Amino acid sequence: MRKSTKRMLGGVALAAGAFGAAGAYLKKKKKRVETKAKRSEKNPPSVWARPGMIVTFRAELMPGRDREQRTARVKELLPSGRVLLHEVAGEHAQKEFDPTN
Structure with a gap:
């Protein structure tokens, strides 16, 4: 070749x-x-909270308050994964709450 x-x-x-x-x-x-x-x-995708679900803030974030005072109901789940609550103003992330079992 x-x-x-x-x-x-x-x-x-x-x-x-x-x-x-x-x-x-x-x-x-x-x-x-x-x-x-x-x-x-x-x-x-796994969602950590649903509307109507009860969540409890970690004790470190609200020192001196009982568990009942740190508990709130989820109003809305935002696309970012944060939640709006009925009793507490503002957006809140999953890290702010006690783990749910």
Whole structure:
């Protein structure tokens, strides 16, 4: 074979490898996106509080108050994961409350 033929065949082989790798990458990426969509439809994300649920502030945040005084009812769950409460003004994060069992 002539040198130019070898170069051409080498270029064709390199291009075929590049197309194969790109196709595999795109196929894997598409599968990953579909899996995320199925997972979100099948199992909604875990939510730590629901409207109407009773939550209790940690004692360190409200020292000197009894458990009943630190307890409030969830009014609304915000998209950020924070909550609005009926008895207490402002937005509150999960870290501010005692863990629920």
